[in-house]
Amino acid sequence: MAQNKVTSAEVAARAGVSQSAVSRVFTPGASASAKTVEKVRTAAAELGYRPNVLARAMVSGRSRIIGLVVAYLENQFYPVALELLSNALQAKGYHILIFTAPNSTDGIDSVLQDLMDYQVDGIVAASVSMSSDLAARARSAGIPVVLFNRGQNGEGFSNVTSNNVLGGAKVAEFLMAGGHERIAHIAGWQGSSTGRDRQEGFVSALEAAGHEPFDVLEGMYKRDIAMAAARSLVDRPDPADAIFVGNDHMAFAVMDAVRDAGMTPGRDISIVGYDDVPMASWGSYDLTTLRQPVNRMVDATVETLIDQIETTAGKPGLFEIEGELIVRSSARIPEGWTQ
Structure with missing residues (x-):
């Protein structure tokens, strides 16, 4: 009973x-x-x-619940980011409700609508976009939205990313300084701002220095697609001698693929990723990568979200935070190179 x-x-x-x-x-x-x-x-x-927290919320009009939405967790960057976001929001006295959503506008909108029905005080959407219709409904309901690691213009919500264009350019300059001639790119999904911006920065920096990219292939942020792309780049009479990969999750797959082809990263071919997840420093990968400044990204996300929830003066903002190139053994280090 x-x-x-x-x-x-x-x-x-x-x-x-x-x-x-x-x-x-x-x-x-x-x-x-x-x-x-x-x-x-x-x-x-x-x-x-x-x-009864929900009953109190009905009386006060505030649930002190933040909805966190993420499209997928295979990418090792997101468990780290979600833990930091969760800890930072809980330290501010907010509870966390985490949803996963398919990377499609319809699926994401359905999840975000569910979160709004839970009377959340704010929403953090990690690497997902939302339709203009749902954005308007969130504004009408007074629910601030912050897009984390994804840019989307003109909808009245905040965007927090690393400076992806600059990050891509830093990788291009590093690989050119290493004397590479056949520099390829396995890009992230081009339906995302991160994939497009990293590719834009990388290719533009090569072209500005008089280099054409050896090839640009889309890896879709998926391990199997990235491995197939890597095989196609090295299984040629004139294989790529350097590959910039759009995130670390794909870069680990690319390193596995080139090793299967009998090549050694850092000696026969240079591999550079983007994110600097904890696995990147493991001895089995020791990946050179552009570090996403995740702590500063989380701080900016929480600050702008709480400011909009708790003050009438809080306004949406655009935050692009510069990241650092972390040099390890997976790529040739240019002579005299300093961080």
């Missing part, structure tokens, strides 16, 4: 305080003396009381 839920009135009676005092103890930011907090929490523990 289901046990009846303990009420705040019962807790108040056990603690010898008013019901409003119980409410204050369990409301983040509310004022209550240390003595009252101790009495109420002791009584709540003895009775097995759990405050």
Whole structure:
């Protein structure tokens, strides 16, 4: 038989305080003396009381829940980013509701609508886009949206990314300085701003220096497609001597593929990724990569989201944060190269 839920009135009676005092103890930011907090929490523990957060949200108009949406978790960058986002938001007194969504506008819009139905105070969408119709509904509902690691113009929400164009250019300059002649690119999905911008920066920097890219193939941010692309670049009479890969997740697959072809990264061919996930520093990969400044990206995301939730002056913003090239052994290091 289901046990009846303990009420705040019962807790108040056990603690010898008013019901409003119980409410204050369990409301983040509310004022209550240390003595009252101790009495109420002791009584709540003895009775097995759990405050009804959703009911309180209906009264206050604030759920203190943030919806986090991510398209896929195979990319090792996203578990790291989601953990940092979750920790930072919880430190601000917000609860986290995480949804995964297919990387299509219809699927993502359905998930985002579900989040809005949960009365979330704000939404962080990691590497997903949203339709203009849903963006308008979020604005109308007063729910701020921050796109994390994805840029989308003109919809009245914030964008937080690394400076992907500059990052791609830094990789091109590094590989040219290493004396490479057949420099290829396995790009990320071109339906994403990250894929397009990294490719744009990389190719533009090559062309500005009088180099044509050896080849540009789309890896779709998928391991198997990136491996097939890598095989096609090295299985030629004149194989690529350097490959810039649009993210580390694909770069690990590319390194595996070129090793299967009998080549050694860093000696026979240079491989450079983008993200600097923890696995990039593992000895089995030791990947040269453009580091996404994930801590600063998370700080900017949380700051702009909370500012819009808690103040009337909060406005959407565009944040492009420069990342650092991390040089390891997967790519030839140019003579005299300094970070």
